[in-house]
Amino acid sequence: MFKLKKIFATDSYIVPVVAILLGLLVGAAVMLIGGYDPVASYRALFNRVFGSPYDFGEAIREMTPLMLTGLSVAFAFRSGMFNIGADGQVLIGMTAASVIGIKLAGVPTFLLVPLAVIGAGLFGGLWAGIAGYLKAKRGINEVITTIMLNWVALYLANYIVRTFLLIPGQNRSEDIPASMSLTFLNSVFDNARLHWGTVIALAAAVFFYVYLWKTKQGFEMRAVGLNPHAAEYAGMNVGRNIIKSMFIAGVFAGLAGAGEVLGVFHYQSVFAGSPGYGFDGIAVALLGITHPFGVILAAILYGMLTYGSAGMSFDANVPPELIRIVIGSIIFFIAAQGIVRWVLKPFYFKRKKEKVL
Amino acid sequence: MSAAAPVVELKQITKRFPGIVANDSISLTLEKGEIHALLGENGAGKSTLMNIVFGLYQPDEGSIEIGGKPVIIDSPNKAIELGIGMVHQHFKLVDPFTVTENIILGTEPKKGLKIDYKSAAEQVRKLSELYGLQVDPHARIHDISVGMQQRVEIMKTLYRGADILIFDEPTAVLTPQEINELMAIMKRLVAEGKSIILITHKLKEIMTIADRVTIIRRGKVIDTVRTSETNPNDLAEKMVGRGVTFKVDKQPPNIGKAVLKLDGVNSKNKEGISVLNNLSFEVKAGEILGIAGVDGNGQSELIQAITGLRKIDSGSITMEGKEIANLSPRKITEKNVSHIPEDRHKHGLVLDFTVSENMVLETYYRSPYNRNGFMNKDIIDKHAEKLIREFDVRTPSIHTSARSLSGGNQQKAIIAREIEKNPSLLIAAQPTRGLDVGAIEFVQKQLIAQRDQGKAVLLVSFELDEIMNVSDRIAVIYEGHIVGEVYPENTNDQELGLMMAGSLKQGGNSGV
Numbered sequence: 085m086f087k088l089k090k091i092f093a094t095d096s097y098i099v100p101v102v103a104i105l106l107g108l109l110v111g112a113a114v115m116l117i118g119g120y121d122p123v124a125s126y127r128a129l130f131n132r133v134f135g136s137p138y139d140f141g142e143a144i145r146e147m148t149p150l151m152l153t154g155l156s157v158a159f160a161f162r163s164g165m166f167n168i169g170a171d172g173q174v175l176i177g178m179t180a181a182s183v184i185g186i187k188l189a190g191v192p193t194f195l196l197v198p199l200a201v202i203g204a205g206l207f208g209g210l211w212a213g214i215a216g217y218l219k220a221k222r223g224i225n226e227v228i229t230t231i232m233l234n235w236v237a238l239y240l241a242n243y244i245v246r247t248f249l250l251i252p253g254q255n256r257s258e259d260i261p262a263s264m265s266l267t268f269l270n271s272v273f274d275n276a277r278l279h280w281g282t283v284i285a286l287a288a289a290v291f292f293y294v295y296l297w298k299t300k301q302g303f304e305m306r307a308v309g310l311n312p313h314a315a316e317y318a319g320m321n322v323g324r325n326i327i328k329s330m331f332i333a334g335v336f337a338g339l340a341g342a343g344e345v346l347g348v349f350h351y352q353s354v355f356a357g358s359p360g361y362g363f364d365g366i367a368v369a370l371l372g373i374t375h376p377f378g379v380i381l382a383a384i385l386y387g388m389l390t391y392g393s394a395g396m397s398f399d400a401n402v403p404p405e406l407i408r409i410v411i412g413s414i415i416f417f418i419a420a421q422g423i424v425r426w427v428l429k430p431f432y433f434k435r436k437k438e439k440v441l
Numbered sequence: 442m443s444a445a446a447p448v449v450e451l452k453q454i455t456k457r458f459p460g461i462v463a464n465d466s467i468s469l470t471l472e473k474g475e476i477h478a479l480l481g482e483n484g485a486g487k488s489t490l491m492n493i494v495f496g497l498y499q500p501d502e503g504s505i506e507i508g509g510k511p512v513i514i515d516s517p518n519k520a521i522e523l524g525i526g527m528v529h530q531h532f533k534l535v536d537p538f539t540v541t542e543n544i545i546l547g548t549e550p551k552k553g554l555k556i557d558y559k560s561a562a563e564q565v566r567k568l569s570e571l572y573g574l575q576v577d578p579h580a581r582i583h584d585i586s587v588g589m590q591q592r593v594e595i596m597k598t599l600y601r602g603a604d605i606l607i608f609d610e611p612t613a614v615l616t617p618q619e620i621n622e623l624m625a626i627m628k629r630l631v632a633e634g635k636s637i638i639l640i641t642h643k644l645k646e647i648m649t650i651a652d653r654v655t656i657i658r659r660g661k662v663i664d665t666v667r668t669s670e671t672n673p674n675d676l677a678e679k680m681v682g683r684g685v686t687f688k689v690d691k692q693p694p695n696i697g698k699a700v701l702k703l704d705g706v707n708s709k710n711k712e713g714i715s716v717l718n719n720l721s722f723e724v725k726a727g728e729i730l731g732i733a734g735v736d737g738n739g740q741s742e743l744i745q746a747i748t749g750l751r752k753i754d755s756g757s758i759t760m761e762g763k764e765i766a767n768l769s770p771r772k773i774t775e776k777n778v779s780h781i782p783e784d785r786h787k788h789g790l791v792l793d794f795t796v797s798e799n800m801v802l803e804t805y806y807r808s809p810y811n812r813n814g815f816m817n818k819d820i821i822d823k824h825a826e827k828l829i830r831e832f833d834v835r836t837p838s839i840h841t842s843a844r845s846l847s848g849g850n851q852q853k854a855i856i857a858r859e860i861e862k863n864p865s866l867l868i869a870a871q872p873t874r875g876l877d878v879g880a881i882e883f884v885q886k887q888l889i890a891q892r893d894q895g896k897a898v899l900l901v902s903f904e905l906d907e908i909m910n911v912s913d914r915i916a917v918i919y920e921g922h923i924v925g926e927v928y929p930e931n932t933n934d935q936e937l938g939l940m941m942a943g944s945l946k947q948g949g950n951s952g953v
């Protein structure tokens with residue numbers, strides 16, 4: 085785990101950039117082998133994202149939860165934890181937002197929406213806090229607890245929707261009157277489902293940066309993440325920092341859930357299986373070298389690739405699953421930095437030589 | 442030595458790195474059956490030179506001859522082929538593997554498709570017997586002591602047929618007993634016809650074991666002398682380029698009231714074994730109390746108990762009259778306790794933090810570093826600038842990560858941070874471990890300066906010389922209990938040694 089942290093927490097942007105190019109090349113190679121035209125495919129992907137205001141807006145909609153779950157995973161990572169549970173935290177956030185949005189429908193909108201959003205963040209945070217607490221007080225590995233909590237969250241969310249919010253005969257909740265939609269942009273983006281969650285996500289990245297690198301509490305958290313022994317020696321409360329950092333990570337994920345139900349669907353479905361936001365978040369966090377601004381850029385790329393892959397299948401007849409190969413390869417190349425360094429060696433050699441002593 | 446060609450001859454080796462000449466036309470000969478020490482401060486160029494011999498670097502100028510024939514060593518594999526083996530300071534072993542598995546790693550003897558463990562283990566056993574290594578071929582690395590692990594490293598080189606062994610700071614991680622055993626092994630190795638290059642900055646070891654010593658300073662050879670024709674003072678002077686006093690200069694202590702008092706402290710570890718056993722002592726203002734003892738007799742646990750990192754089961758620990766037992770580390774720090782930890786990488790520093798951040802590792806939450814919850818970067822940086830100037834911490838910048846500093850400078854940074862807090866009690870655990878002579882002198886002078894300012898200083902060290910030279914009073918710890926207290930001027934190594942071994946209960950003169 086420690087080694088993993090070292091690989092993904094290095095503050096270098098060159099490796100991700102080269103990894104992205106290599107990933108696109110591998111994707112192209114696979115397309116060629118499969119008899120598809122990579123140039124046409126990538127062009128189709130690009131056209132799908134930027135081709136119309138509606139599609140562009142929808143691509144942003146696609147990126148938004150990825151930004152927040154990516155920040156969630158990255159934040160926990162910076163304090164030494166691997167949050168595999170963003171998925172469950174998203175679901176808990178969704179459910180909290182749905183319950184508040186539906187059951188408190190009498191409250192005026194300007195209060196109801198913030199209330200639902202805050203509730204989503206709070207419950208997402210508390211959910212992640214369970215894993216933090218178990219790690220801090222009982223020494224249980226957070227990887228295991230967060231994975232298990234994902235399943236608990238899935239069935240808990242479904243239970244709550246079925247029992248309290250269901251439209252009889254359908255597999256979804258009532259419509260939620262509270263809405264985060266950015267309706268004033270409807271004319272510009274041709275009714276794409278844009279919502280305040282995107283703004284929240286960008287604000288969360290700024291918060292992430294300022295909190296971790298500028299505040300006293302962030303100083304503690306980074307110390308705990310980099311060397312818990314030295315942090316303890318220096319009088320920091322390691323356990324409390326672990327819980328706090330998981331809580332904040334959970335808040336990010338919970339907010340992603342609020343955006344999905346209040347901004348995109350306006351209802352909550354009964355999920356047959358894991359919706360997968362959290363797992364994409366892991367990929368985004370790693371791709372963004374667990375730096376908040378890197379995560380935002382990574383989410384933009386990841387969202388573009390995912391959303392654009394529909395265009396690939398439509399216009400170039402390439403199965404959209406291929407884009408998963410591209411994403412997988414990119415992450416592989418980031419993890420296998422040695423390969424990237426080897427590719428870069430001829431360009432790097434001069435500079436590296438000067439660095440030796 | 443013999444008239445035959447030397448086993449290794451380095452001729453005018455020069456290695457430049459940008460901005461620095463690491464090795465400046467260094468010449469060195471290693472005779473057959475000789476232990477040749479390479480002495481120099483951290484950063485003098487010893488490691489660079491040995492990395493050249495082991496094929497990790499290429500020299501810019503100069504040549505290497507092995508047994509009279511010029512060779513080019515362009516990789517460690519080539520070096521091994523030429524019979525050169527290196528025993529690294531940080532062991533390169535696979536912990537869950539057995540001794541045999543580690544030794545054959547990379548050159549496994551095969552029987553068909555399978556690895557022939559039986560014959561390998563047999564060969565390991567034979568080597569072990571030949572050189573008196575007493576290594577169990579079937580033991581797993583994580584079950585054996587550090588000293589044994591080092592022997593496995595030695596066996597790895599022997600198994601690969603090395604005739605020339607390079608030891609890189611081999612005693613840095615060993616206890617005094619293990620050091621003696623290693624010396625015996627090295628003598629055995631040369632008696633069997635091997636030749637040894639020993640990299641170290643410990644003068645005592647050189648004087649005991651080496652035949653000749655080459656002193657390097659700032660990349661240049663200062664001198665090569667026979668140990669029989671020199672003395673430690675002379676060597677130290679050549680190494681650092683100025684006179685070094687081994688007898689630490691200090692005035693008689695001006696002792697005040699008791700600052701730290703331990704009374705009947707007991708603590709058990711996770712397995713329920715008693716690690717601190719009815720332990721009592723006190724440290725007074727203006728004195729240095731040295732805790733002498735063999736590693737593993739409760740020294741680490743004692744410091745953890747005082748600093749709040751370990752809970753005690755019974756007894757009391759008071760600081761200036763106030764009970765501090767089982768308080769949190771933060772609360773204890775705030776009672777004016779400073780602590781130079783035993784393991785500077787694990788506890789002393791966050792290596793990936795900048796020097797500046799490390800300088801406020803314990804005080805970051807106080808004003809003026811913390812202003813309404815935000816870190817006041819300008820003031821933190823100014824604070825760091827001031828400390829690195831006052832304590833001569835050599836770092837390219839305060840924004841460099843602590844990881845990239847040399848060991849001596851890391852330790853200086855910690856000492857600067859701890860002393861600057863102006864403590865009433867300064868706890869120094871192994872403060873000079875792994876440092877070179879110049880840095881050791883610096884650290885010891887700082888401890889004495891603190892004591893002269895009326896601070897209470899608690900020094901824990903495995904180095905008997907350090908305990909004898911620096912302490913005003915010595916308490917001997919054995920199996921978690923203080924078995925006696927003596928004054929350094931009224932005791933000697935033999936008496937202390939017996940007390941440390943638990944065979945003498947009280948020194949000739951009780952301290953309390």
